[in-house]
Amino acid sequence: MxxxxxxxxxxxxxxxxxxxxxxxxxxxxxxxxxxxxxxxxxxxxxxxxxxxxxxxRGELFSSAPVYRLDEQYKAAAGELEKVCSELEKQQALLVEACAKTLDMEKLADEHEDFRLLVDFLEGRITHVLRVSYGLEIIELSAILSGKDSYESWPRAIGLFAVPNSSKGRYRTTQTTWQVNQYKDGSGNWSEFIPCRSLEEAHRVAQNCFDQQVQIWRDGGRPESWMWGLHNKADWVQLPDDWAAHLEAKKLGGLQDRVTKAREELQKAEADLARAAQ
Structure with missing residues (x-):
C-alpha cells in the first residue's frame, strides 16, 4: 500500500x-x-x-512485513544460531572456570600443599624426590611412564591425608604424596615429594639429607642410605663433621680388614708350618 x-x-x-x-x-x-x-x-x-x-523515509505496511529467505541462507542462519548458542555456553563455562581458578589460586597462596596440587594438575611439576628407599631424583614423566630405575610399568599417583597427630617423614606437613609401582594401585606405595624443577629437587633432597645428619648429631640413628648416598648423588653437599665421620668409619673399616687379613695370614703360616713337620 x-x-x-x-x-x-x-x-x-x-x-x-x-x-x-x-x-x-x-x-x-x-x-x-x-x-x-x-x-x-x-x-x-x-x-x-x-x-x-x-x-x-521508507514504505509503511498495514501488517508486520515477513521476509522470505533462501533455503541455504536459512540453513546458514540456523547453524549460526547454534554456534552462537554454544559460544554463549562456553563463555559461561569460561567465566565459571575463571572464578574457580581465582578461588584455587587464593587457596594455593595460603596453603603450600594446595599449591603443590594446583601445580601438579597444571603441569608445573617436573621432578619428584623418592624418599621411601633413600633419596632419588626422578623426572615425573619417567616415573609415570614406568621408565625410572625401579619398575617397567606406568604408575599411579596418590595424594593422601594423614591424621593431625602425624607429620610427614621429611616435612612438617599433614599430607603425603605417594606413587604406586603399578598404575592400578595394586602394588606397593612409596612416598615422594613433588618439585617444580631439578634445582628445587636438589634443594629439597639436600634438606632431607641435612635433617638426617642432624639426627646423627643429636645421637640418633640416621637412615641406612645415608652412608653411601654421596657415592650415588654428586649433588649432595657433605657437612664437615659428617664427612669426617665417614672418613673415620672408612678408615676403621680398612683397619679392621687389615687386622683380619693379618690374622688369616698368621693362621695360614701356622698351618703351613705344621704341614712341613
Missing part, C-alpha cells in the same frame, strides 16, 4: 517491523509517531505513549 492511503492515527509497521502510528502525508513526505510502552512498577500496569510526529 502507498503511504498516502493510511489514515491519521492508524497503527502501521515500518520495513524493519517496528509498530508506529501514522501521522500524515504531505507533499510526498510521510510522518509517523513512534510508540513507546511505560511500565509502572507500583501498579504493575503498562501504558502507551506516542512521540511527536517525525519524518519517515
Amino acid at each position: 502507498a503511504n498516502d492511503t493510511f489514515e491519521d492515527g492508524q497503527r502501521v509497521f515500518t520495513s524493519s517491523g517496528e509498530e508506529v502510528e501514522f501521522a500524515g502525508y504531505l507533499n510526498g513526505v510521510t510522518f509517523i509517531r513512534h510508540v513507546f510502552e511505560d511500565y509502572d512498577h507500583y501498579s504493575d500496569e503498562v501504558t502507551e505513549r506516542v512521540s511527536e510526529p517525525v519524518q519517515y
